[in-house]
Amino acid sequence: MLEEKFNLEGKVAVVTGGGGGLGTAICLSLAEAGADIVVTDFRADAGEATASMVKESTGKKAVFFPADITKPEEVNDMMSRAINQWGKVDILVNCAGIVRGEIPKPLWEITDFDWHRGIDTNLSGAFYCSRAVAKHMVDRRYGKIINIASGFGMRGLKGSFMYNTAKAGVILLTMSMALTLAEYNIRVNAIAPGLFETIGPKERYDASGRFIPMGRVGQPPEIGALAVYLASDASDYATGEVFSIDGGALFSGYAPINYIPVVPLKEK
Ligand SMILES: NC(=O)c1ccc[n+]([C@@H]2O[C@H](COP(=O)([O-])OP(=O)(O)OC[C@H]3O[C@@H](n4cnc5c(N)ncnc54)[C@H](O)[C@@H]3O)[C@@H](O)[C@H]2O)c1
Numbered sequence: 001m002l003e004e005k006f007n008l009e010g011k012v013a014v015v016t017g018g019g020g021g022l023g024t025a026i027c028l029s030l031a032e033a034g035a036d037i038v039v040t041d042f043r044a045d046a047g048e049a050t051a052s053m054v055k056e057s058t059g060k061k062a063v064f065f066p067a068d069i070t071k072p073e074e075v076n077d078m079m080s081r082a083i084n085q086w087g088k089v090d091i092l093v094n095c096a097g098i099v100r101g102e103i104p105k106p107l108w109e110i111t112d113f114d115w116h117r118g119i120d121t122n123l124s125g126a127f128y129c130s131r132a133v134a135k136h137m138v139d140r141r142y143g144k145i146i147n148i149a150s151g152f153g154m155r156g157l158k159g160s161f162m163y164n165t166a167k168a169g170v171i172l173l174t175m176s177m178a179l180t181l182a183e184y185n186i187r188v189n190a191i192a193p194g195l196f197e198t199i200g201p202k203e204r205y206d207a208s209g210r211f212i213p214m215g216r217v218g219q220p221p222e223i224g225a226l227a228v229y230l231a232s233d234a235s236d237y238a239t240g241e242v243f244s245i246d247g248g249a250l251f252s253g254y255a256p257i258n259y260i261p262v263v264p265l266k267e268k
Pocket residue numbers: 016017018019020021022023040041042043046067068069070094095096097098099121125148149150151192193194195196197198199
């Protein structure tokens with residue numbers, strides 16, 4: 001039955017960045033499909049809030065374990081606790097990232113700290129979390145890893161260096177992990193979201209939506225449904241793939257010069 005293929009009953013999912021906009025939506029969708037959820041984030045209040053929301057709105061089990069994904073020892077500790085919690089981890093969603101944390105600066109003013117923070121958060125973190133769970137998944141001959149990349153991992157963006165570079169790396173990391181782990185029945189795929197309404201003022205999203213073929217930005221639950229597909233048996237033959245979900249933006253080029261305008265456009 002098709003419905004059974006999407007059913008995540010009895011599965012355990014770890015979602016990094018689970019306190020954020022897309023992370024929360026992914027936790028809720030996976031739980032609605034039946035999974036128990038380990039929420040992780042370096043913001044304890046936000047992570048705890050997501051775990052409570054999952055329990056209240058879906059009735060599934062959820063816990064919060066803190067970790068800074070740029071710190072391998074914290075990641076290893078979090079993953080051990082996650083595995084011990086319900087005896088296994090079936091699904092890992094690498095969603096934590098700095099979305100709009102790159103303060104625009106001239107290229108020559110970007111510090112070593114800025115560079116490493118951007119790359120460590122948006123690329124190394126996904127590697128550390130995947131590494132921490134890979135042997136466990138190999139031993140069980142089962143796993144689904146979903147990396148949240150970005151449309152900006154497939155094109156340049158004026159004034160953005162760490163974010164695009166790291167997200168392009170996430171896409172290639174996805175492909176190499178998929179090839180390496182395929183023989184162990186572990187599937188690794190990436191989601192490349194376009195612009196989704198998470199943090200920031202609504203006016204900015206409305207202005208940006210005009211540059212997208214569908215005329216609007218995405219809403220976080222729209223990512224959740226794709227995450228359920230990739231976390232479930234329904235996607236068993238898909239691995240190493242990048243799934244764009246962006247209202248048609250990538251194919252249109254988003255905006256003529258590839259940036260999202262900050263100032264709302266005037267009505268004609
Ligand atoms: N929202 C969008 O339009 C969009 C578009 C493309 C890709 N993405 C990607 O989706 C993911 C989620 O983005 P979002 O919009 O929900 O942003 P968000 O800021 O709401 O969520 C990001 C979460 O990651 C956590 N985080 C950041 N650094 C961390 C660290 N070092 N350790 C642990 N947790 C950390 C934050 O605390 C936050 O809860 C990111 O990887 C982002 O790059 C988002």
